[in-house]
Amino acid sequence: MIGAVAQWCECLHGSHPLLKSLASIANGLDAEIIALVRYGRGGDAAGRTVAWDRAALDVRGGRLDCGFARSLLAPYFDAARPGSLWFRSMSEEGKSPDLVDFHAARQLRELVVIPLESNARFIDTIEVHFDTRLRAHQQIMLNALGPVLARTWQNRAQGLFTESLLRLAPxxxxxxxxxxxxxxxxxxxxxxxxxxxxxxxxxxxxxxxxxxxxxxxxxxxxxxxxxxxxxxxxxxxxxxxxxxxxxxxxxxxxxxxxx
Structure with missing residues (x-):
C-alpha cells in the first residue's frame, strides 16, 4: 500500500490520473470497486462519481455510477469526521434498497465509506466495495489509510475532481x-x-x-x-x-x- 499511497499523493498534484491511483489503492486492499464521490449540499443523493471497477468489462449486475454514503451514514452524513470509517455491515441504514440490490447483483458483501472533506458546497467521500467480509489485514490497512487519504485530499490541485469527471464522460x-x-x-x-x-x-x-x-x-x-x-x-x-x-x-x- 505504500506505493499506492505515494501514487495517490502524486495524483493529487496532477502527476498521475486519478483513476489509475484509485486502481492502485483498490488492488492494495483487494477490493472490487473503489469510487471517489462528490455529493452536492443541495441534495444530489447519488453524487457524481469517478469509479474504478475490477469487473469493468462484465456488465452483469451493472457498473457503479453512484455513491451510497448518504444512505449509509444517514443522520451523520453532514458531520462525519474526515478519515473515519463507516461500514455497511455495522449500520442498519446501510441496508438501503439500492445498495442491497447493487450488492446482490454484483455479489458484493461489504462497503466501506471514508469521508474526505465537507464544506459549504459539497461533501467528498471514498467508497470501497468488497466481495467478501473484511479480513484482519484489510481492516488494519483501512484504519491506517483513512486519515492519510483525508489529510492529503485537502492539498489537491484545483479542479482535479472535475477534470477527472470530464475525462470519463462519454x-x-x-x-x-x-x-x-x-x-x-x-x-x-x-x-x-x-x-x-x-x-x-x-x-x-x-x-x-x-x-x-x-x-x-x-x-x-x-x-x-x-x-x-x-x-x-x-x-x-x-x-x-x-x-x-x-x-x-x-x-x-x-x-x-x-x-
Whole structure:
C-alpha cells in the first residue's frame, strides 16, 4: 500500500490520473470497486462519481455510477469526521434498497465509506466495495489509510475532481470524429499534452519542445507517454503523423503513407 499511497499523493498534484491511483489503492486492499464521490449540499443523493471497477468489462449486475454514503451514514452524513470509517455491515441504514440490490447483483458483501472533506458546497467521500467480509489485514490497512487519504485530499490541485469527471464522460460522435488538435480535443488531452502535441505538429524536435517549455526529460517523457496512450500511437513518428494528418481521431493508419 505504500506505493499506492505515494501514487495517490502524486495524483493529487496532477502527476498521475486519478483513476489509475484509485486502481492502485483498490488492488492494495483487494477490493472490487473503489469510487471517489462528490455529493452536492443541495441534495444530489447519488453524487457524481469517478469509479474504478475490477469487473469493468462484465456488465452483469451493472457498473457503479453512484455513491451510497448518504444512505449509509444517514443522520451523520453532514458531520462525519474526515478519515473515519463507516461500514455497511455495522449500520442498519446501510441496508438501503439500492445498495442491497447493487450488492446482490454484483455479489458484493461489504462497503466501506471514508469521508474526505465537507464544506459549504459539497461533501467528498471514498467508497470501497468488497466481495467478501473484511479480513484482519484489510481492516488494519483501512484504519491506517483513512486519515492519510483525508489529510492529503485537502492539498489537491484545483479542479482535479472535475477534470477527472470530464475525462470519463462519454464523448459525442461529432467530437470523436474531429482531428486530434482541433478545438473539440477528442483525445481529451490536458493543456500541457495539447501544447506538446501542437509544438510537435509544427515540426519542433523533442529537444526543442523541452527547451521551449523549460521542462525536464522526465516531464516530457510523461507527456509523450500520455499522448501515445490517448492517441493510440506506438512511437514518435506515428504520433506526429496522427497530429499532422488532419484525419478524424481514431482513424486507422495507412502503413504505406506512414512509411
Amino acid at each position: 464523448t459525442p460522435v461529432a467530437v470523436r470524429l474531429a482531428p486530434i488538435l482541433s478545438i473539440e480535443n477528442p483525445a481529451r488531452l490536458s493543456r500541457a499534452e495539447y501544447r506538446v502535441g501542437l509544438m510537435l505538429s509544427r515540426g519542433l524536435s523533442v529537444d526543442h519542445v523541452k527547451a521551449e517549455l523549460g521542462i525536464r526529460d522526465s516531464t516530457l517523457r510523461t507527456h509523450l507517454g500520455n499522448l501515445y496512450a490517448k492517441t493510440g500511437s506506438s512511437n514518435l513518428s506515428e504520433l506526429v503523423y496522427r497530429l499532422t494528418s488532419g484525419a478524424p481521431f481514431g482513424t486507422t493508419l495507412d502503413p504505406v503513407r506512414l512509411a
